[in-house]
Amino acid sequence: MKIDVGSFAVLSAAFSSVAATHLGFNYGAFFTDGNPRTQKDFEDEFNTARGLANSPHDGFTSARLYTMVVRRHLSHPRRHRHQHLPPARIWCSAGDAGVTNELAALHAAINTYGANFTALVVGLSVGSEDLYRNSATAKANNETDPGLDPATLVGYIHRVRASAGVRAAVDWLGMDAYSYWQREQANAVDQGKHLFDLALNQTRAAAADAAGSAGGKKPVWITETGWPVSGEKQNEAVASAENAKRFWDDNVWWYTLRDSSAKGTAQPSFGIVGADLAKGPLFDISCGGRVEEPEACDAM
Template identity: 45%
Template structure:
């Protein structure tokens, strides 16, 4: 199968008349666990908007994992005033893997953000994600991979309850009509035991990383087949990417060259057609994680570690020399 066929099918199935959002994922803290402040978020949002060679309309959207400013009980994240200052649209996130008390703090931060920033904030919000990979963390697979070591995850029953609490929290506010969804791995979305979550959401947030699929064929050329398996309600690709450095997993070899190939084989088939938040702009601030997925290195400039343009991708798809997968 040609590498991009699965992605083209996904794009055709879930594209809409409106322009699709393009952005990156933004964590609440740096590699050394220090919090990101408003100036940090602003610098990252501006860098994303001015990336050299960016396809289409560029990257003007941010997916957040939490509403709470890192290091505080329930203060709204400073990513919000940074988004207002840079006109960056937001896919909000409420962390749901740390239990009921922590989730109550997320709701408090959401309420505070609405009342504090009003339309300047709410006009930028394109969706609310209740949790991130919580079903995976609580699954046997997640526990086997120690995914629940830092945070325990949440069951399908808990996630449905959290989703209901978010809908109640935004009722009567400017965010009442915004789509509410959940983000998880494609394997959890297709799991029969999680169908109640699928029925409770307005959109499916899908995280897909062939790099981590060590038990199957996961070379760069296999990514599109892995991607194609998550279907259902409107699909937003909330995380995908390929590491520029780190350890080899099965056939997946981290490098800038392979990250570029994945970007062209996968990203270029999605940008402009499907709402997508790439992982990630920069994950090497104040230290470099292993593996590292950031298309920018330790410094924060506008020149990526590899060519991120999509020039010639359509022509390559029609070229008989284009790389194929079985």
């Protein structure tokens, strides 16, 4: 169950304020078999995202990266060609050495590409899911990856902010919300939007508390959400392309464009496209004329 504030209200440090809504997907660094994605792999997926049939608005031109480093070159930055780059994510549960490598890659990218890089960066996500994985909810879901307590995570946020040369510890809060995983509640797909809205309201409340203690507005970004096209049933939640389409219509950085399964098997599978990018979306991603948009969400 990934719905309580401690589960997904991720404290994040942004390099710049964002007025427009950004639509995009999350992108992992490795395939399921452990092989790293290459620059060509990323470019193929970025181009696929941009050209998805029936894309809403101006298409999916934003990418949220799960790491900034390249395997075997831990301080070497990734090169990406996309209209908007991160939030890139720093996985703080990996420990101090992991954060050091991420920051080294960030500095290397800035030094190498300069404004050509920084002009594309939307923000930097510090500690995505670290709070959730340290919660009682995560332990009940048998999560095996480590988590962090809030005090430790805030320390990493301050470290990143010091590197960015800015003052406040938090610019925005990111929300990762998955109704599918809420096994302890009625979580059939027809409850998906209701559970999503509950999560959003809880995150807004956390953002209001943060604004009250630090001053100024703390916007909410929807950093991850989705419904799997295949996988095991979770309480009342059934994984299928039909249900993924319904959740998509109701609610997008969607998790994910393509699962890390082109060279392995991911279950459950949340991908919009399958292993063959040329085959396009697994379900119709047009929004069917819906005009509702989440209120006061600055990026998705």
